[in-house]
Amino acid sequence: MNGQRVGYVRVSSFEQNAERQLDGVVLDRTFTDWASGKDTKRPQLDAMMTFVRSGDTIVVHSMDRLARNLDDLRHVVQALTQRGVRIEFSKECLTFTGEDSPMANLMLSVMGAFTEFERALIRERQREGIALAQQRGAYRGRKPALSDAQVADLRRRVDAGERKAQIAREFGVSRETLYQYLRSTR
Structure with a gap:
């Protein structure tokens, strides 16, 4: 069969x-x-x-x-x-x-x-294209996940001792993204 x-x-x-x-x-x-x-x-x-x-x-x-x-x-x-x-x-x-x-x-x-080789070439060309666009000022990168007001609220809540995992869920971001915002300059 x-x-x-x-x-x-x-x-x-x-x-x-x-x-x-x-x-x-x-x-x-x-x-x-x-x-x-x-x-x-x-x-x-x-x-x-x-x-x-x-x-x-x-x-x-x-x-x-x-x-x-x-x-x-x-x-x-x-x-x-x-x-x-x-x-x-x-x-x-x-x-x-x-x-x-x-x-x-x-x-x-x-x-x-x-x-695998083709994929590596694509990634390399992508990095080169982004670097050239950045030199021209045409590449600004990804749009921030959170607004300045949301970041301020996030920091205030972390400083108050709230659980980071819960805050990340409420803002709809990963914990790594939350940590990146916390590491960025205040």
Whole structure:
């Protein structure tokens, strides 16, 4: 008996079009994460890993949608194929079954390494672009999470002894963001 064809889609933001990745591919079920590839906690990836069974086929648009580094890619592919799950990468035209030849394993490693390298180049160009924009005065960075009045209230409440975790929740920021505001000049 043939298993199910299961799609996995990952987009980095809600503005991106998730449907285009596996457009036209017939699937029984699709799992979609809206998360950066660097995030290790992707709920839909975890749900898909739990859902699939031996005989199923996972279809992913490209390797970089499944993992952003070679170690994670190898780990996910190996974990799935050891359970009898087949993985197809549409863009790279590669399929892994667990009974792969040494050449298939080499292709996984080479293509995964290229994916990781490409991501590193993108980050490097992004840093260079931000630095140039800052020199021109065109880049101001991210909008502050809290207004000056909120920061003053936050500091007053911390100085009064309130729990920082509770204050952070009320302001809708992480504790690290709260600590950054506390470390900044008063």
